[in-house]
Amino acid sequence: MTDTSTNMRLKLPITCFILEIILIILFGVVVVYDHDTDSKLSNEHGNDSHKHADYENDFYYRYPSFQDVHVMIFIGFGFLMTFLQRYGFSSVGFNFLIAAFSLQWATLMQGFLHGLHGGKIHIGVESMINADFCTGSVLISFGAVLGKTSPVQLLVMAIFEVTLFAVNEFILLSILGTRDAGGSMTIHTFGAYFGLMVTRILYRPNLDKSKHKNCSVYHSDLFAMIGTIYLWMFWPSFNSAITEHGDPQHRTAMNTYYSLAACTLSTYGMSALTAHDGKLDMVHIQNAALAGGVAAGTAGEMMLTPFGSMIVGFLAGIISVLGYKYLSPILEEKLRIQDTCGVHNLHGMPGVLGAIVGAVTASVATKDVYGHGLEKVFPDVASGERNANYQGGIQALSLAITLGMALLGGLIVGFILKLPMFGAPPDTICFEDSIYWEVPGEEHHEEQMTAVMTEEFEKLNA
């Protein structure tokens, strides 16, 4: 079943070892502990009159959120993609591999761009969260090409996507002063449109040869629900993980909680409404119910109010189900975009919605509503450097930049991934673990059944 080009015997080890050795060397040269992780810096006495108490270590503010994000990245994304009947090993396993690579590479790329202090990258729990965030963006793109790419292709995609992610994030957060704590733009919009462009370039006209495997079975849908529910539950932690300490973290988590709850109800409603016989579709439940988290990614830290959050989530669920039902088939037929997981519906459109909601919410921010907390959410507005309308404009501009970067980046990376040496699977065996994995046999009772049947046939034929 494996031909030479897809054999990973040398390609994958060489890629993994070279990448990891480069990472180790670069970490050795430029990465150091930050103030809260370094033994010496954390415990300085003397003229430092503001010696921090242990409970002020950033670890206690952010580590629980970090672990929730970590679960989303490895369990959430990994299991969400196990819905395919014979691609569970690859879904969880490649997710695991490219995430483990991406978080290291992201530490460096994000560090070079906005974590350098005296030529060294300082790292701690916040950089770990940011690395996981960047990884999330790569995994979104993975969803678009799921089943049609080799692990080496995915690692190559990750190298470029992480880099470009860090550049886009730097332009938005550091240069423009955009607010995007939960990453509606930087993570979701970027990851989705990057992946969509990659899968467009990698268009396979004969993919229908693997069509019978590009669907779920009963148990695979249950495994996928593990991913869905974890993403849903921990999205409040995701959106609040790197907001400012105190009320912004608290408020963001709560806004996201209500946005998701509202989204779930509109998703169920729309799923039944758009089915000809009123039956719920697992694809919608697994995906569209999460759109409320994506759409609250930018405005979640703002004074959006639970009321506003619920409206956003409600709309996100509707848009997302409609996307799965009506837009995805059109994208595939007309634009030749084969989006395996429908990331356009879960991350693309809701990400754009989130960016717009963020821009609008920012543009109406006032000192009257935010009080002294304004400096935590909109420091440039609080300092008088810009007014709220201007901030709103910047937010809108950021969306345009993100879309441009993602589409252009995906275009280039798509062509790179077409190089035959990366070992893409042939059209006939997409969505199939056995091309890259040792796959065990099936349940013994079936073997027994087959044995019984064969015996019976032999008797009959005799």
Add this chain to the structure above:
Amino acid sequence: MTDTSTNMRLKLPITCFILEIILIILFGVVVVYDHDTDSKLSNEHGNDSHKHADYENDFYYRYPSFQDVHVMIFIGFGFLMTFLQRYGFSSVGFNFLIAAFSLQWATLMQGFLHGLHGGKIHIGVESMINADFCTGSVLISFGAVLGKTSPVQLLVMAIFEVTLFAVNEFILLSILGTRDAGGSMTIHTFGAYFGLMVTRILYRPNLDKSKHKNCSVYHSDLFAMIGTIYLWMFWPSFNSAITEHGDPQHRTAMNTYYSLAACTLSTYGMSALTAHDGKLDMVHIQNAALAGGVAAGTAGEMMLTPFGSMIVGFLAGIISVLGYKYLSPILEEKLRIQDTCGVHNLHGMPGVLGAIVGAVTASVATKDVYGHGLEKVFPDVASGERNANYQGGIQALSLAITLGMALLGGLIVGFILKLPMFGAPPDTICFEDSIYWEVPGEEHHEEQMTAVMTEEFEKLNA
């Protein structure tokens, strides 16, 4: 397989959209951020000499516990019910839907009754935990009617049950000054007896027509164990989530940890003992091992000691296994209570046990044992308003009120749910996903097998 009455094409969307729109409007009118989530209130300067530091934000005391509770509600309850062989989509999926609705509705109902400040409901992480708690109660009732109800029936049940839950909780906690941090009474006893009464009213004399589907298969039992283990692990967080800061949270978590550990040993012992051939029964392991958490729900925050907690857990496990083995069949035959998940054994009896243990423990509380911490656990006793014996009496009275409210409420709601327009499934296709869900085919290797067989038959027949 779907007839008109169970077709959800219009019923479910209408229900979801109307409910969500009402929720959004009510949130817009009455819900505001509390002191720890509002940007302005959190960051007030000036004459407020006690400006809170960020680390004093309630978020950092309760958010990790909240997330553990959240996992119990969505993964724990959801997957615990996937033990049925062909009802996994509905178990996880309807759990998801009614939980997402209930937590929003509970925010309002609990807010109206004990969260109003100047006509507005103030919300933050504590109200989120309380909303999840109330949701848990609805999910317990769901366990009693599992497999025999439509999603619309479940949403209607949730509307009424959440409301009544909030009233009962208000009577106990606000009027009577009952202590019930982990909800042995308010959550478990209430949810169980409410659900048992509903399923009694919805009694189906011909349910045996679906009997062959009302059981597990190998993999479905493993999925259910995911639910069990998560409930078991996070129960310490559940019971301690809304106790006072500091030692009460710490103590409650620890008491629950030991109660559950002891319960697990008695469950395994009883399961082997009551089986004719000494083989363990998955139903017991999946459920009875959790009874120790339920039974520590009221007294967990008190000075129950690990010793006392272990005795309670040990007894809870024994009672629960005996219930599954001997009482459930009697309830079904004699009282016509068809309790799919055996919530009477996991939540009902252990909840009552927990309430009694709480009443006894409260009645012997002394300043000598609790020191200045008495005001955290029994504020009315510490202030001298009542003595410990009186508190114990109040606790016992609260159990009686809860039982009464649950049974009466379940009675009324059961009759409401009998209305044919809610689309209950017929007796012949209970415990079956395909009535409400698009269900995918089975593994491709089976299809292949069938194809091979068919071919062989054709050859033979020729």
Add this chain to the structure above:
Amino acid sequence: MTDTSTNMRLKLPITCFILEIILIILFGVVVVYDHDTDSKLSNEHGNDSHKHADYENDFYYRYPSFQDVHVMIFIGFGFLMTFLQRYGFSSVGFNFLIAAFSLQWATLMQGFLHGLHGGKIHIGVESMINADFCTGSVLISFGAVLGKTSPVQLLVMAIFEVTLFAVNEFILLSILGTRDAGGSMTIHTFGAYFGLMVTRILYRPNLDKSKHKNCSVYHSDLFAMIGTIYLWMFWPSFNSAITEHGDPQHRTAMNTYYSLAACTLSTYGMSALTAHDGKLDMVHIQNAALAGGVAAGTAGEMMLTPFGSMIVGFLAGIISVLGYKYLSPILEEKLRIQDTCGVHNLHGMPGVLGAIVGAVTASVATKDVYGHGLEKVFPDVASGERNANYQGGIQALSLAITLGMALLGGLIVGFILKLPMFGAPPDTICFEDSIYWEVPGEEHHEEQMTAVMTEEFEKLNA
């Protein structure tokens, strides 16, 4: 299928009840709340001028880590072992049982040895974490004998292993002043070599009779990945759970995070490299990718740097895959060690590696690098009681002691477990749930299929 000797009807209940009753009595006699869980002690006023604020309660420093460790013990270890096709109930279920017992017994054994204050064992969240740690060691040994032991044998093993674990831990941490926060030695090396010696003594020359069940099927490998991913994600919490507050916790978590990420890349590389056709092997991914966590168990809290952590993880992954591929078959053939889960490759060798790395890192510790934080990591070096080289020597000595204790302990316990009364399964039905569990039938569609087939045959035969 069950004969008298393996019938658990009386053996298991008697064992469970006697053990739990002994535990309860001992807890009643010697266990009390510690300063942070006791109502009176926590809330003392008066001459105690340093009254702790609520946020200084150890609960808030350690409870999130505790819960992560808890998930590793019950979900991580439990599901990791579900890879066997017909041993999922036992893997999760016996893991659950022996863990629930061990954590109680460990509280007592560890308390007797290093938690006594005035004749009483004081407990709180730190002792809960330590109890879970000790439990982890027992579960590692369980991995070596998986599929070949009765639950009573496992409980007996746990009694002895927990005791010996506590003695070894006491010698290392309390007498020698060894540093081993994440337990490369005390947990992993000890658990692995103890279990390997037990399985050596329990050697079954005719185990090949069960060979067809000693392997995975497609879905069982996916269940196992749930265990793997949870272990991987939460290992940073495991290694940092009982380090000192502040920077050590923060640093340990981060070091472990990078060690694991590097380990994952080397594992994937080695897995493809050592397969004749370049296909990845699930056994490697499920296990070897975790070796980086084991290997960072001792040095994780030290100033190992992310660079050093990644080198350690990288090597651990390579060693572990090589062990699975080449060493395990040799151990089985030549040394008669039947190591079901390959704990030698995941916990044994990486544990030894971690101990060595810890010894080396300790021996080069300087005030210059650690600053005032030296007292948090190496109190004896900071106080001038010993120099760093001496500390390094102590660390190396500790490894030797641990290996000796584990091998000797495993030898003795192995012979004890051979007593026939404990109900070990016969060689022909190892790796099979149905000997100790009521196992449900298979999917209904297969039954239907069989029914259809049978009908067809009957027609044909007529």
